[in-house]
Amino acid sequence: MLYQILDRAHSGLRWVVLLLLLAAIVWAFQAWKGGRSGASKLPLYALIFVHVQLLLGMVLYWFLSPYVRFEAGIMKDPLLRFYTVEHITMMIIAITLITAGYSRAKKAASDAAKGKTIFIFYLIGLVLILASIPWPFRSGLNGNWY
Helix, strand or coil: CHHHHHHHHHHHHHHHHHHHHHHHHHHHHHHHCCCCCCCCCHHHHHHHHHHHHHHHHHHHHHHHCCCCCCCCCHHHCHHHHHHHHHHHHHHHHHHHHHHHHHHHHHHCCCHHHHHHHHHHHHHHHHHHHHHCCCCCCCCCCCCCCC
16 A cells, blocks of 8 residues: 555656756756846756655665565566666666756856756756656556656
């Protein structure tokens, strides 16, 4: 029961994270190219929601997921390998990049420099996240849209 609740929350929150990352990337691009100036909370909200998503994922990973196993032979099973190794590794790399980008942007001198930093780091993070989500069209991963 708890697994289903947290799994649905983790799956549903993905859409909030993706929308916030996309909005932050658009804002950052405009700030970088000089179309906007001033501070925006979008990159911060995206960062917060990415970290909340990470916490939910970690609870699922370490305590509840039936797809995460630490035993011999998991690398031969695509489903177990994806959830035990690939998904978490790519997500941690993506979240680390997003966090580093936000931290670097805070130290930047101009709005254009902040925008460029956030744009680059958040975009790379978004691409990694999109590549490591178990989408329904990725066969054998038991993914869903929500």
